Amino acid sequence: MDRPTFLKGKNIFLGPLSKNDDLEGYATWLNNQEITLYMGSGRFPVNYDALKDYISSFQNSKEGMLLGIFLTTNSKHIGNITLHQIDWLNKFAEVGIIIGDEESHGKGYAIEAIRLVVEHAFNKMNLRKVYAGMVHGNEASKKAFEAVGFQVEGTLRKHFYLNGKYLDCYRMGLLKSEYK
Numbered sequence: 001m002d003r004p005t006f007l008k009g010k011n012i013f014l015g016p017l018s019k020n021d022d023l024e025g026y027a028t029w030l031n032n033q034e035i036t037l038y039m040g041s042g043r044f045p046v047n048y049d050a051l052k053d054y055i056s057s058f059q060n061s062k063e064g065m066l067l068g069i070f071l072t073t074n075s076k077h078i079g080n081i082t083l084h085q086i087d088w089l090n091k092f093a094e095v096g097i098i099i100g101d102e103e104s105h106g107k108g109y110a111i112e113a114i115r116l117v118v119e120h121a122f123n124k125m126n127l128r129k130v131y132a133g134m135v136h137g138n139e140a141s142k143k144a145f146e147a148v149g150f151q152v153e154g155t156l157r158k159h160f161y162l163n164g165k166y167l168d169c170y171r172m173g174l175l176k177s178e179y180k
């Protein structure tokens with residue numbers, strides 16, 4: 001059965017996940033301490049039941065969406081992206097991303113996925129702002145969001161504990177009016 005495409009890019013496409021999907025890759029990423037180094041996940045182990053519950057929590061939700069990131073060439077599941085914490089009054093939402101498949105790192109897939117979700121947020125959902133947060137030191141994440149036009153709006157001081165240090169976190173944002 002073909003996987004449904006929700007948002008189509010050049011090298012990747014984004015589609016809904018189901019709790020009946022093969023979740024081995026997803027579980028592997030979220031339990032991999034290198035992948036989750038700068039993420040809130042990774043503090044506690046994640047099993048298949050927890051992933052299924054997480055996927056189901058987005059079903060019929062109007063407060064957020066979870067999309068798998070798949071390679072156009074072979075439909076390989078390489079990561080996930082979320083548009084969540086949707087605030088319909090103030091018209092903003094948060095973007096979160098993981099490219100869990102290490103072979104897929106550094107190929108521009110994060111940038112492409114963020115662009116697809118941002119354009120959907122602005123052009124189809126009538127949101128006017130998107131934001132993201134990342135730990136100081138997560139250069140790949142900061143650069144990916146910068147490439148789409150996000151700017152640093154503030155710093156959360158000593159916000160994330162890692163290896164004996166409390167690290168600062170960036171808060172980045174992008175307004176529809178400044179998106180090119």
Ligand SMILES: CC(C)(COP(=O)(O)OP(=O)(O)OC[C@H]1O[C@@H](n2cnc3c(N)ncnc32)[C@H](O)[C@@H]1OP(=O)(O)O)[C@@H](O)C(=O)NCCC(=O)NCCS
Pocket residue numbers: 035036038039096097098099100104105106107108109110111112133134135138139140141143144147
């Ligand atoms: C952060 C992450 C999503 C980036 O995904 P990616 O597909 O490898 O990123 P891209 O290939 O689209 O590259 C984005 C930018 O980061 C740069 N980059 C990629 N890997 C990098 C690395 N290890 N160190 C520094 N910069 C890096 C790229 O050169 C690119 O910058 P450019 O536009 O100036 O050339 C991915 O590394 C990841 O999922 N990491 C683990 C989870 C995580 O940290 N998520 C973000 C939480 S906010």
